[in-house]
Amino acid sequence: MLQAPAEIIELVDKFERNINAYKNPSYKEEQLKQEFINPFFKALGWDIDNTTGAAPQYRDVIFEDSIKIAGGTRAPDYCFTLAGRKMFFVEAKKPSVNIDKNIKPSYQLRRYAWSAKLPLSILTDFEELAVYDSRTTPKKTDRTTTGRIKYLTYKDYVDQWDYLYNTFSKDAVLKGSYDKYAETTKKKKGTTLVDDEFLSEIETWRELLAKDIALRNSDLTVDELNYSVQQIIDRIIFLRMAEDRGAEKYGQLQKLLNKQAIFQELCEIWKSADEKYNSGLFHFKNEKTQKSPPDTLTPQLEIKDGIFKQIIKNLYYPDSPYEFSVLSPEILGNVYEQFLGKVIRLTTGHRAKIEEKPEVKKAGGVYYTPQYIVEYIVENTIGKLCRDKTPQKVSELRILDPACGSGSFLLGAYNYLLNWHLIYYSNLKDKNRLKDQIYKGKNNEWHLTIKEKKRILLNNIYGVDIDRQAVEVTKLSLLLKVLEGENRDVLEAQQKLYKERALPDLENNIKCGNSLISPEIYNNQDLQFTAEELKHINAFNWNNEFGDIMDNGGFDTIIGNPPYGAILSNNESIYIQNTFVLQDYQLDTYLLFIERSIHFLKDNGLFGMIIPNTWLLNFKIENIRRYIFSNTEIVKVVHFLFYVFKATVDTEISIIKKASPKKNHQIKIEIIDKDRNIDTHNIKQVNWIDKGGKPVNIFEKQEFITITDKMKNLDKLDELFLIRQGTKPFQKGKGKPPQTEKIVQEKPFVSHIKNDVTFRPLLRGSMMHKYKIKWDNDYWISFGDWLAEPRYSANYDAPKIIIRQTGDSPIATIDNSKFIVRDNLYAITTKKDELNEIDLRYILGIINSNLIKWFYQKILNPEKGEALAQVKRGHIAQFPIKVPILDDEIDKKQYELMVNLVNQMIQLNTDIDIARTPQDRELMQRQIDATDKQIDKLVYELYGLTKEEIKIVEDMG
Structure with a gap:
C-alpha cells in the first residue's frame, strides 16, 4: 500500500x-x-x-x-x-x-x-x-x-x-x-468513439444533401453531384472547426438558423472566407495566382433551408456532443477515410443513392492507418533526414505519399516538421532575427508564425491520389493543421504584417491522378478506352506535375500505406506488364507502389511504408526482391504479430534506403507482439543477397542460420503431400436437411441419422489432440454438395494426418479413413506414388517433434502464447521433411524406430484415458514423456543437429 x-x-x-x-x-x-x-x-x-x-x-x-x-x-x-x-x-x-x-x-x-x-x-x-x-x-x-x-x-x-x-x-x-x-474500466456497451459518431453524422449530411440536390437540380451529372456534396460538407466542417479554434467568430453558422435562403447566405460566408484564407476550398473567382479553375457550380445550386437547419443545429452546444477545438485533424482523417469508402450514384429517375465503392467492397471495408504506425514511419524516415540539419537544409526535403488517401501520412509528416522547426528556433539564443518564423504567445511560449507554417507546408509536403475526393480531404486536413493554435487576432495581425491571406493554395502540392499509370498508356494502339475507363485510369505525368523535383533527382522521402490488391482494368494490367520492369507474377498494387517509389527516390532517399509481409515470402516475386536486396539498403523491418488493420493481413513496416548495400550492412529486425513487447535482432543483408530473389524470413536470427540451412535444403511438406483444410458446414439455400451437424442425444443413433447414408462421423478441432482423437460417437455431419465447402479433395476416405488449426504450434494425430474433418483442421494425405510406402506415422512423429515446434514458433509463425493464434496452411506447407531412403540401412533403421515410437505414443495416449487409478495414469504419463523425448532425439539425428544446435532448440523459451 x-x-x-x-x-x-x-x-x-x-x-x-x-x-x-x-x-x-x-x-x-x-x-x-x-x-x-x-x-x-x-x-x-x-x-x-x-x-x-x-x-x-x-x-x-x-x-x-x-x-x-x-x-x-x-x-x-x-x-x-x-x-x-x-x-x-x-x-x-x-x-x-x-x-x-x-x-x-x-x-x-x-x-x-x-x-x-x-x-x-x-x-x-x-x-x-x-x-x-x-x-x-x-x-x-x-x-x-x-x-x-x-x-x-x-x-x-x-x-x-x-x-x-x-x-x-x-x-x-x-x-x-x-x-x-x-x-x-471500459464499458463495451454504449461505447461510441467520436470518429464513429462523427462519421455517422456526416454520412447523414451526405444523404440529406445528395437527395435534395439531385431532386432540385435535375441537370447535374453524377460527378457534379459528388463534387458539390463533398465541397459543401468540407466547407461547413472547416468553418465550424475554425470557430472553435478561435480563427472565426463563434456562432456565425448558427445565426443562419434564423434566416431565409440559408444556402445563399452560406455562399456569402464562403466568399468572405476566400478573401481571408486563399484556400482552394473557397475558390469562386479567377485569380492569376491560382491555376485551378474556380467553383462556379455549387453557388448556383438550389437547396432547401431545412437541410441546413438540421445540419447546423447539431453542430452547437448544447445539442452537439462535439468540441471541434480538440477534434484533431488526425481524428478527422480517420472519419474521412471511412466516409470516402462510399459514393453517390444516380438512378435512372435522377434520384441519389449512396453505395459502397467496388474496390472497398472487394477489400471488405476501409482500413485506416493507426496513428502510431504513421508516427513510427515518419520518425524513421523524415526524422533521420532532419537530423543535424538547419531549417535551410530541411526546407530542401521533398516528402511524398503517392497514395495519400485522406492524408494521414502527410499530416504526420507535416506535424513532425512543425515540431522540429519550433524546437530548433526555440533553442537559438538570438531570436530577434526570427520575427518571420516565431512569435511569443501566452505564457511566454514560442509559436511558429502562420507564414512559417505555410512555408514549411508548401516546401516539403507532396501527395497524389487517384480519388479526387481524397485529395480534397487531404488538403482540408493540412489546412486545418495550419490553423491549429491560431486565433482571429493573430491571423489578422499576421495578415496585415505580411499582406497575404492566411492559408496556402495546395494545388501544386496535393494532386489527383493515378500514380501507377502515365499518359504513355494512350500511345498503345492496341488498347481501346471507353470514356468511363479514361476517367477511371486518370493517368498522371510525374515529369509535368512535379517537374522541378524530378529534374533534381526525385523525392527525399516516400511514405505511406499503399493499396493492397486493388482492382486493375485489363488495359491497366497490360500497360503495367509492359512498363514495370520488376513484376513477374500476378499483379499486386502494393508491389507496384514499391517499384515506383524506389524509382522516384533520390539517391540516399528513404522509403517507409506499411505493407504485407508477402514481399519477403512469396515465391513468385523474385525480380522485385532481387532488385531490392541488391540495389538498396534495407534499414529496418518491423513485423507485427497482430493484425494492425481489421483485415486479416500480416503486415510490417519496411524502411529502405536507395543506396548500394555496404558489405557488412546489418538489417535491423523488430518483432512486436500484441502487448507491444519488442524483440530485436540483426540480419546481414549479404545473407539475403546471396539467396538472389529467393524468399527470406525475418525471424531467422543469426544464431539460427546453421539449423535452418540444414532444414531448408530438405523437401517441403506440400511438395510431398496434399494439405487440405476441412469441410465448411451447411450453407443456407443449398437445399439439404435443416441440420447438417447433429449432436447425438441417444445411442443408438436417432432415426434420421441411422437411416440417412449421407451422415458421416465428424471430427472437430476440440476433439483432436497430440497423438489422440477424443470422439465418442457423438458428432456427425450430413456430407454432400449442400455444404458450403465440402472439399472432396481432402480425400477423407484415405489414411491421413490431421493438424489442428487453433494453437501457437502444430498439434497432429493420425486417422485411418474414418472421419470427415471440420474446417478448423487440416487433412494431410499422400500425393506421390513413390511415397505410398512411407508410413504416415513416420511423418507424424516429425510434425509433433520439438524441432518442428521450434521451427514453427521461431521461424515460420512466432505467435507463442497468443490467445487467437492459428496454424496456417502456408506455414504447414513449409515444414521441412527428411524423406528416408529405405534402401539405405541407416535410414531404414531410423525409419522403423520412428514408426515404432509413434505407435507407442498412440497406444499410450489411448490407454491413459481408460486408466482407472491415479497411479496408473501417472505411470503412463511418465512413459509418454519419455517416448516423446526419444522421438525428439531421433528427429535431431535425422536432421543432423549438433549438441550446440540442439541446445538452441531446447532453450526455445
Whole structure:
C-alpha cells in the first residue's frame, strides 16, 4: 500500500481548516489551481511548471486548450501529455460548485475528452474529485453519474493515494498502468468513439444533401453531384472547426438558423472566407495566382433551408456532443477515410443513392492507418533526414505519399516538421532575427508564425491520389493543421504584417491522378478506352506535375500505406506488364507502389511504408526482391504479430534506403507482439543477397542460420503431400436437411441419422489432440454438395494426418479413413506414388517433434502464447521433411524406430484415458514423456543437429 506523501497530507489539512473560506463564491478558480490543484499533481510527479524547459508541444502539462462553449471561451484547464501524446484532461472548478450534483461541469468535461478521443479525464474542485470514462457519447440530458467511475472527496485522498498514484501519476502513465486501468474500466456497451459518431453524422449530411440536390437540380451529372456534396460538407466542417479554434467568430453558422435562403447566405460566408484564407476550398473567382479553375457550380445550386437547419443545429452546444477545438485533424482523417469508402450514384429517375465503392467492397471495408504506425514511419524516415540539419537544409526535403488517401501520412509528416522547426528556433539564443518564423504567445511560449507554417507546408509536403475526393480531404486536413493554435487576432495581425491571406493554395502540392499509370498508356494502339475507363485510369505525368523535383533527382522521402490488391482494368494490367520492369507474377498494387517509389527516390532517399509481409515470402516475386536486396539498403523491418488493420493481413513496416548495400550492412529486425513487447535482432543483408530473389524470413536470427540451412535444403511438406483444410458446414439455400451437424442425444443413433447414408462421423478441432482423437460417437455431419465447402479433395476416405488449426504450434494425430474433418483442421494425405510406402506415422512423429515446434514458433509463425493464434496452411506447407531412403540401412533403421515410437505414443495416449487409478495414469504419463523425448532425439539425428544446435532448440523459451 503506497503511503500519501507529506505534501498531500498538508494540502488536505489546509483545506479542512479553511473549508468555509474556500467554498465562498468569492474564492476564485485561479486561486484554487495555484494553492491546491497544481501542488496535488506535482505530488503525482507531473512537471506542472515546466522546470525542464520542454518545448510547448512536449510539456508534461498544457494549460487551457482554447475552446468555445455557448459563445464564451472555456477550456479544459489542464491537458496531461506524454511525449506529445494527450493522455487525460483535468477540468477545475472552484469549491463553491457542487461537482456531485451540478450537471454542466461533467457534461463539459466529457465533451472535451470524448472529442479528443481520450479514455479518461478528471473533474475536480479539490473538495471533490470525479474520474470519468469518456468513451460514451455525451448527451445534454446525462446525469453527473453518467460515465463516472470514481468519486472521491478531499478526505479520501490520503487513504486512496495508492489508487491515485497508480492510475494518474506520471510514473503510472510511463509504465502503462494508466492505459491498463482505462482498458479495464471500459464499458463495451454504449461505447461510441467520436470518429464513429462523427462519421455517422456526416454520412447523414451526405444523404440529406445528395437527395435534395439531385431532386432540385435535375441537370447535374453524377460527378457534379459528388463534387458539390463533398465541397459543401468540407466547407461547413472547416468553418465550424475554425470557430472553435478561435480563427472565426463563434456562432456565425448558427445565426443562419434564423434566416431565409440559408444556402445563399452560406455562399456569402464562403466568399468572405476566400478573401481571408486563399484556400482552394473557397475558390469562386479567377485569380492569376491560382491555376485551378474556380467553383462556379455549387453557388448556383438550389437547396432547401431545412437541410441546413438540421445540419447546423447539431453542430452547437448544447445539442452537439462535439468540441471541434480538440477534434484533431488526425481524428478527422480517420472519419474521412471511412466516409470516402462510399459514393453517390444516380438512378435512372435522377434520384441519389449512396453505395459502397467496388474496390472497398472487394477489400471488405476501409482500413485506416493507426496513428502510431504513421508516427513510427515518419520518425524513421523524415526524422533521420532532419537530423543535424538547419531549417535551410530541411526546407530542401521533398516528402511524398503517392497514395495519400485522406492524408494521414502527410499530416504526420507535416506535424513532425512543425515540431522540429519550433524546437530548433526555440533553442537559438538570438531570436530577434526570427520575427518571420516565431512569435511569443501566452505564457511566454514560442509559436511558429502562420507564414512559417505555410512555408514549411508548401516546401516539403507532396501527395497524389487517384480519388479526387481524397485529395480534397487531404488538403482540408493540412489546412486545418495550419490553423491549429491560431486565433482571429493573430491571423489578422499576421495578415496585415505580411499582406497575404492566411492559408496556402495546395494545388501544386496535393494532386489527383493515378500514380501507377502515365499518359504513355494512350500511345498503345492496341488498347481501346471507353470514356468511363479514361476517367477511371486518370493517368498522371510525374515529369509535368512535379517537374522541378524530378529534374533534381526525385523525392527525399516516400511514405505511406499503399493499396493492397486493388482492382486493375485489363488495359491497366497490360500497360503495367509492359512498363514495370520488376513484376513477374500476378499483379499486386502494393508491389507496384514499391517499384515506383524506389524509382522516384533520390539517391540516399528513404522509403517507409506499411505493407504485407508477402514481399519477403512469396515465391513468385523474385525480380522485385532481387532488385531490392541488391540495389538498396534495407534499414529496418518491423513485423507485427497482430493484425494492425481489421483485415486479416500480416503486415510490417519496411524502411529502405536507395543506396548500394555496404558489405557488412546489418538489417535491423523488430518483432512486436500484441502487448507491444519488442524483440530485436540483426540480419546481414549479404545473407539475403546471396539467396538472389529467393524468399527470406525475418525471424531467422543469426544464431539460427546453421539449423535452418540444414532444414531448408530438405523437401517441403506440400511438395510431398496434399494439405487440405476441412469441410465448411451447411450453407443456407443449398437445399439439404435443416441440420447438417447433429449432436447425438441417444445411442443408438436417432432415426434420421441411422437411416440417412449421407451422415458421416465428424471430427472437430476440440476433439483432436497430440497423438489422440477424443470422439465418442457423438458428432456427425450430413456430407454432400449442400455444404458450403465440402472439399472432396481432402480425400477423407484415405489414411491421413490431421493438424489442428487453433494453437501457437502444430498439434497432429493420425486417422485411418474414418472421419470427415471440420474446417478448423487440416487433412494431410499422400500425393506421390513413390511415397505410398512411407508410413504416415513416420511423418507424424516429425510434425509433433520439438524441432518442428521450434521451427514453427521461431521461424515460420512466432505467435507463442497468443490467445487467437492459428496454424496456417502456408506455414504447414513449409515444414521441412527428411524423406528416408529405405534402401539405405541407416535410414531404414531410423525409419522403423520412428514408426515404432509413434505407435507407442498412440497406444499410450489411448490407454491413459481408460486408466482407472491415479497411479496408473501417472505411470503412463511418465512413459509418454519419455517416448516423446526419444522421438525428439531421433528427429535431431535425422536432421543432423549438433549438441550446440540442439541446445538452441531446447532453450526455445
